Amino acid sequence: xxxxxxxxxxxxxxxxxxxxxxxxxxxxxxxxxxxxxxxxxxxxxxxxxxxxxxxxxxxxxxxxxxxxxxxxxxxxxxxxxxxxxxxxxxxxxxxxxxxxxxxxxxxxxxxxxxxxxxxxxxxxxxxxxxxxxxxxxxxxxxxxxxxxxxxxxxxxxxxxxxxxxxxxxxxxxxxxxxxxxxxxxxxxxxxxxx
Amino acid sequence: xxxxxxxxxxxxxxxxxxxxxxxxxxxxxxxxxxxxxxxxxxxxxxxxxxxxxxxxxxxxxxxxxxxxxxxxxxxxxxxxxxxxxxxxxxxxxxxxxxxxxxxxxxxxxxxxxxxxxxxxxxxxxxxxxxxxxxxxxxxxxxxxxxxxxxxxxxxxxxxxxxxxxxxxxxxxxxxxxxxxxxxxxxxxxxxxxxxxxxxxxxxxxxxxxxxxxxxxxxxxxxxxxxxxxxxxxxxxxxxxx
Amino acid sequence: xxxxxxxxxxxxxxxxxxxxxxxxxxxxxxxxxxxxxxxxxxxxxxxxxxxxxxxxxxxxxxxxxxxxxxxxxxxxxxxxxxxxxxxxxxxxxxxxxxxxxxxxxxxxxxxxxxxxxxxxxxxxxxxxxxxxxxxxxxxxxxxxxxxxxxxxxxxxxxxxxxxxxxxxxxxxx
Numbered sequence: 001x002x003x004x005x006x007x008x009x010x011x012x013x014x015x016x017x018x019x020x021x022x023x024x025x026x027x028x029x030x031x032x033x034x035x036x037x038x039x040x041x042x043x044x045x046x047x048x049x050x051x052x053x054x055x056x057x058x059x060x061x062x063x064x065x066x067x068x069x070x071x072x073x074x075x076x077x078x079x080x081x082x083x084x085x086x087x088x089x090x091x092x093x094x095x096x097x098x099x100x101x102x103x104x105x106x107x108x109x110x111x112x113x114x115x116x117x118x119x120x121x122x123x124x125x126x127x128x129x130x131x132x133x134x135x136x137x138x139x140x141x142x143x144x145x146x147x148x149x150x151x152x153x154x155x156x157x158x159x160x161x162x163x164x165x166x167x168x169x170x171x172x173x174x175x176x177x178x179x180x181x182x183x184x185x186x187x188x189x190x191x192x193x194x
Numbered sequence: 195x196x197x198x199x200x201x202x203x204x205x206x207x208x209x210x211x212x213x214x215x216x217x218x219x220x221x222x223x224x225x226x227x228x229x230x231x232x233x234x235x236x237x238x239x240x241x242x243x244x245x246x247x248x249x250x251x252x253x254x255x256x257x258x259x260x261x262x263x264x265x266x267x268x269x270x271x272x273x274x275x276x277x278x279x280x281x282x283x284x285x286x287x288x289x290x291x292x293x294x295x296x297x298x299x300x301x302x303x304x305x306x307x308x309x310x311x312x313x314x315x316x317x318x319x320x321x322x323x324x325x326x327x328x329x330x331x332x333x334x335x336x337x338x339x340x341x342x343x344x345x346x347x348x349x350x351x352x353x354x355x356x357x358x359x360x361x362x363x364x365x366x367x368x369x370x371x372x373x374x375x376x377x378x379x380x381x382x383x384x385x386x387x388x389x390x391x392x393x394x395x396x397x398x399x400x401x402x403x404x405x406x407x408x409x410x411x412x413x414x415x416x417x418x419x420x421x422x423x424x425x426x427x428x429x430x431x432x433x434x435x
Numbered sequence: 436x437x438x439x440x441x442x443x444x445x446x447x448x449x450x451x452x453x454x455x456x457x458x459x460x461x462x463x464x465x466x467x468x469x470x471x472x473x474x475x476x477x478x479x480x481x482x483x484x485x486x487x488x489x490x491x492x493x494x495x496x497x498x499x500x501x502x503x504x505x506x507x508x509x510x511x512x513x514x515x516x517x518x519x520x521x522x523x524x525x526x527x528x529x530x531x532x533x534x535x536x537x538x539x540x541x542x543x544x545x546x547x548x549x550x551x552x553x554x555x556x557x558x559x560x561x562x563x564x565x566x567x568x569x570x571x572x573x574x575x576x577x578x579x580x581x582x583x584x585x586x587x588x589x590x591x592x593x594x595x596x597x598x599x600x601x602x603x604x605x606x607x608x
């Protein structure tokens with residue numbers, strides 16, 4: 001199996017450094033911790049509890065807020081549990097949606113069991129075959145650097161898999177009160193209260 | 195398999211266990227869960243209070259009728275796995291889960307069981323139904339949240355009256371720390387029953403092996419959909435996935 | 436067919452009046468007319484799904500983005516959303532679902548029975564308020580009530596349109 005060198009925390013922090021006013025939806029698991037560790041933000045919606053919903057949640061936001069870049073940061077296991085959503089997004093082609101998958105090829109939250117990507121499932125291939133026009137496989141730092149502008153600019157949807165080392169990063173506190181995070185997010189992106 | 199080995203597991207681990215003697219002293223109606231001589235020299239497996247007499251074990255005296263719950267060596271999974279082997283389970287389908295991890299590992303290591311990792315639990319219901327349709331027996335292993343991904347797929351089980359056996363580890367029930375787990379945790383049993391599955395819940399680890407035996411009979415011999423629910427009190431998975 | 440599907444046009448007007456901007460669906464015969472109206476209207480973003488679970492997540496996103504939405508599905512699809520409802524429940528997202536029922540009145544397909552009979556129980560087990568309409572003339576009023584309950588009182592609500600409303604469907608047509 002290929003040895004990857006990128007570390008998930010560094011990758012996510014690097015990506016988020018350029019976020020501007022982009023909204024971020026995180027998939028359950030490590031991705032939530034990666035994003036929260038870069039600093040909590042009302043424009044972060046941390047999902048918990050259920051696998052497979054991150055892409056569609058972000059898509060709903062993107063439809064509602066077409067002038068704002070909406071980004072999903074999730075893991076390979078979470079994405080696979082809702083893999084059909086790539087087909088839905090591939091057909092609808094929301095211009096302001098970017099999907100970034102931090103692929104450590106394991107289920108972090110349940111003990112590190114290998115996921116399907118470790119066995120060779122190609123998520124970039126699935127995304128491209130689903131009709132997503134811009135895709136990237138990122139395995140090293142130079143490719144990551146040149147991909148940053150694609151994440152935030154240009155017409156979406158954009159889909160990238162970043163292969164990272166399968167090493168657990170320290171867990172941080174992630175706000176998990178869904179009522180609070182949902183409402184502050186909505187106020188931040190739409191101005192609506194209640 | 196003798197009753198003694200059900201109670202005490204692998205005989206090579208048993209060094210100076212005592213059980214039968216204490217029972218004879220108390221009478222058949224009352225039994226201690228276990229009797230021990232010395233914790234340090236002995237590995238034993240606790241017997242359910244409902245098990246028949248264990249014969250052929252030497253009595254050394256007993257301290258309390260309670261199982262020491264901190265015996266880190268005993269786990270319900272090996273007994274359950276052994277039962278799977280006895281009844282010819284040859285397929286297992288699962289999404290990785292902390293609560294059932296030990297059982298999953300045993301199935302994975304077992305060459306007679308084809309273990310399949312799913313992307314989502316609904317796939318597993320279909321697979322295990324297919325196992326029976328193909329003449330084999332399978333087990334579906336899931337966390338309670340995953341049950342909510344399967345309710346429509348259970349229609350097939352109900353409609354075709356496919357004998358079906360599942361084990362479910364609970365979240366959102368006892369000592370849960372992640373609020374998002376509570377809605378589905380609280381709805382799991384109702385959802386299963388609405389989908390036509392007979393639910394049996396274990397709150398004490400000692401109950402689990404026997405309950406699985408009873409459940410697989412109901413499933414494969416009496417032709418029903420049955421789920422053994424392992425409560426969160428047993429798995430203690432309150433914080434991680 | 437008019438009296439059996441006239442409610443579709445009224446329901447469409449109600450959804451528009453309530454400010455629904457996103458409509459998600461898995462294609463369903465019972466909802467065909469309503470879906471077509473949504474597709475034809477350029478003020479509604481309509482999203483065909485690969486599975487109903489996506490719609491629950493999508494509408495959570497819609498609300499997070501400040502918009503209102505509705506999920507149209509058949510009763511069998513309800514069985515695909517139960518776990519995803521955890522998110523709507525936990526975040527207290529308003530959620531409006533309109534469900535055409537199968538497996539109840541005059542059902543010819545046995546495979547529809549299990550989920551048809553389990554629809555209400557499983558929705559309620561996840562905290563969804565369930566309203567029913569069993570006559571065509573009741574459907575618009577029930578949807579209007581559900582929309583208020585959902586968007587203004589902030590709840591998860593499902594309107595079950597009874598199979599009797601669709602009538603004995605001739606699937607050969």
